[in-house]
Amino acid sequence: MPARADSAWAEHALRALRQAGYRRGGARTAVVEALARHDCAVTAIELDDELRRRRPAVGRASVYRALEQLEQLGLVQRMEVTRGTAGYERVEPGGEHHHHAICRKCGRMVPFEDPKLERAIARLSEEISFEVTDHDVVLRGLCERCAD
Amino acid sequence: MPARADSAWAEHALRALRQAGYRRGGARTAVVEALARHDCAVTAIELDDELRRRRPAVGRASVYRALEQLEQLGLVQRMEVTRGTAGYERVEPGGEHHHHAICRKCGRMVPFEDPKLERAIARLSEEISFEVTDHDVVLRGLCERCAD
DNA sequence: AATCAAAATGAGATCCATTTTTATTTTCTT
DNA sequence: AAGAAAATAAAAATGGATCTCATTTTGATT
Ligand SMILES: [Mn+2]
Ligand SMILES: [Mn+2]
Ligand SMILES: [Zn+2]
Ligand SMILES: [Zn+2]
Numbered sequence: 001m002p003a004r005a006d007s008a009w010a011e012h013a014l015r016a017l018r019q020a021g022y023r024r025g026g027a028r029t030a031v032v033e034a035l036a037r038h039d040c041a042v043t044a045i046e047l048d049d050e051l052r053r054r055r056p057a058v059g060r061a062s063v064y065r066a067l068e069q070l071e072q073l074g075l076v077q078r079m080e081v082t083r084g085t086a087g088y089e090r091v092e093p094g095g096e097h098h099h100h101a102i103c104r105k106c107g108r109m110v111p112f113e114d115p116k117l118e119r120a121i122a123r124l125s126e127e128i129s130f131e132v133t134d135h136d137v138v139l140r141g142l143c144e145r146c147a148d
Numbered sequence: 149m150p151a152r153a154d155s156a157w158a159e160h161a162l163r164a165l166r167q168a169g170y171r172r173g174g175a176r177t178a179v180v181e182a183l184a185r186h187d188c189a190v191t192a193i194e195l196d197d198e199l200r201r202r203r204p205a206v207g208r209a210s211v212y213r214a215l216e217q218l219e220q221l222g223l224v225q226r227m228e229v230t231r232g233t234a235g236y237e238r239v240e241p242g243g244e245h246h247h248h249a250i251c252r253k254c255g256r257m258v259p260f261e262d263p264k265l266e267r268a269i270a271r272l273s274e275e276i277s278f279e280v281t282d283h284d285v286v287l288r289g290l291c292e293r294c295a296d
Numbered sequence: 297a298a299t300c301a302a303a304a305t306g307a308g309a310t311c312c313a314t315t316t317t318t319a320t321t322t323t324c325t326t
Numbered sequence: 327a328a329g330a331a332a333a334t335a336a337a338a339a340t341g342g343a344t345c346t347c348a349t350t351t352t353g354a355t356t
Contacts, residue, residue, distance in 0.1 A: 023323050025333050045313075059335035064314065080228045084343070085313060101278045112276055120268040125287060128260055130249045132289040139273060141280040171352050173304050193342070207306035212343065232314070233342060 009090050010036035013075045020073055027062035030054065032070070040111055041079060041087030041100070079136055082107060099136070103143035110143060157238050158184035161223045168221055175210035178202065180218070188259055189227060189235030189248070227284055230255055247284070251291035258291060 013032045018024065034047050044063050051058035067088050070076040074091060079100070081087035087109075091097060098111040117137065125132035142148075161180045166172065182195050192211050199206035215236050218224040222239060229235035229250070235257075239245060246259040265285065273280035290296075 023332055025322075027334060043313090057335080061315080061317095061336080062334055065334085083234075084232070086231075101276060101280065103278075104281075110276070110278055112272070114268065114272050117265075117268040117272055120262065120265040121285075121287070124260070124262050124265055128249060128258070128287070129292050130251075130258055130287065130289055131291075131295045132249065132287045133252075134288040136284075136286045136288070137269070138284045139269070139276070139278065139280045140282040140284070141278055143279075144277050147279045171303055173351075175305060191342090205306080209307080209344080209346095210305055213305085 004039050006036050006039075006090065006092075009092065012093050013070065013090070016073055016075055017069070022069065026056070027051075027058045028066040028069070030058050031063055031066035035070070035076060035088065035090050038089065040109060041081055041089040043081060043085050043087050045085070047088075074134075077134075077136075079138070081109065099138065101139040101141065101143075103146050104140055105142055105146040108143045108145070112139075152187050154184050154187075154238065154240075157240065160241050161218065161238070164221055164223055165217070170217065174204070175199075175206045176214040176217070178206050179211055179214035183218070183224060183236065183238050186237065188257060189229055189237040191229060191233050191235050193233070195236075225282075225284075227286070229257065247286065249287040249289065249291075251294050252288055253290055253294040256291045256293070260287075 010032050013036075014024075014029065017028070017032075022028070030051050031047060034050055035042065044060075044067055047067075048058075048060045048063050051063065052060075067076065067078070071078050071088070076088045077091050077097065078086050078088050081102070096113070098113040099117075101110045101112060102108070103110075121135050121137075125135070158180050161183075162172075162177065165176065165180075170176070178199050179195060182198055183190070192208075192215055195215075196206075196208050196211045199211065200208075215224065215226070219226050219236070224236045225239050225245070226234050226236050227248070244261075246261040247265075249258045249260060250256070251258075269283050269285075273283070
């Protein structure tokens with residue numbers, strides 16, 4: 001499960017960025033810290049709203065840029081949360097991660113993890129003629145509240 | 149595996165549409181037939197390109213409209229094929245379906261199916277407090293050709 | 297076959313998340 | 327401190343998707 005306000009992840013991410021040759025920069029750091037505060041997927045727009053009002057303000061382009069770099073380094077995971085908009089959430093260094101069940105009615109997102117599922121995916125990844133590095137599983141349906 | 153040029157699916161879809169109360173219409177029928185011709189995901193833009201040049205031409209809006217209706221009825225499955233663009237492919241009435249491995253470099257999409265994976269998902273769907281009706285699995289990485 | 301309300305359609309306008317551009321500021325090495 | 331490279335922000339551009347609305351088609355009813 002995602003730990004709330006994971007500052008350990010923030011440090012991990014900042015370290016990895018430096019390691020990858022990126023210089024330190026205020027905007028990118030702000031994005032990392034914001035991501036560390038969220039325990040599930042956030043959209044770039046939401047992050048932009050949070051960071052726009054800062055002193056100094058963080059630009060929208062910088063948010064997208066940082067997210068892309070972080071995704072590239074495997075520090076965040078990108079997924080489509082609603083039609084046409086992507087959500088981002090941090091990836092824990094240990095490799096532990098979760099997937100999501102998304103309510104088609106209200107949009108609520110419920111995270112889950114399942115070792116059996118992961119095992120099936122791991123096995124499958126070996127079998128197919130494809131060098132699999134990531135995977136994504138989305139369950140869709142109705143959440144508790146919306147189920148008639 | 150997806151059967152090539154599945155006209156049985158087209159008839160099935162057309163029947164389901166009528167059944168759902170839709171009148172018959174040239175544009176929608178053209179979209180159904182186009183989908184039947186593709187054995188893996190196609191984007192709305194690709195369908196639009198195919199159908200625009202017809203006599204009479206099918207409008208972009210009609211393509212999107214038909215796709216949404218078909219998805220609503222569970223006749224097609226929507227998925228994000230590349231950043232920001234959705235792909236659609238037919239859903240076989242029997243419930244058999246496949247998932248995709250997508251190359252992050254060249255975009256190639258390789259379909260696969262795996263009973264063990266499906267079983268893991270089915271079990272999981274029972275366990276969580278969510279009325280799961282659909283699922284989607286995407287493996288990402290490098291295809292044979294692009295793997296260094 | 298003629299009528300007509302409802303449904304379907306297509307062209308273009310519009311929306312909006314994301315990307316690109318560009319001028320300016322910051323970082324960091326020398 | 328100086329300079330080259332990297333980072334940033336604001337604005338413009340892009341492009342897939344959606345909306346609008348005038349026109350055409352459908353299918354039930356006469
Ligand atoms: Mn997993
Ligand atoms: Mn499946
Ligand atoms: Zn819900
Ligand atoms: Zn490839």
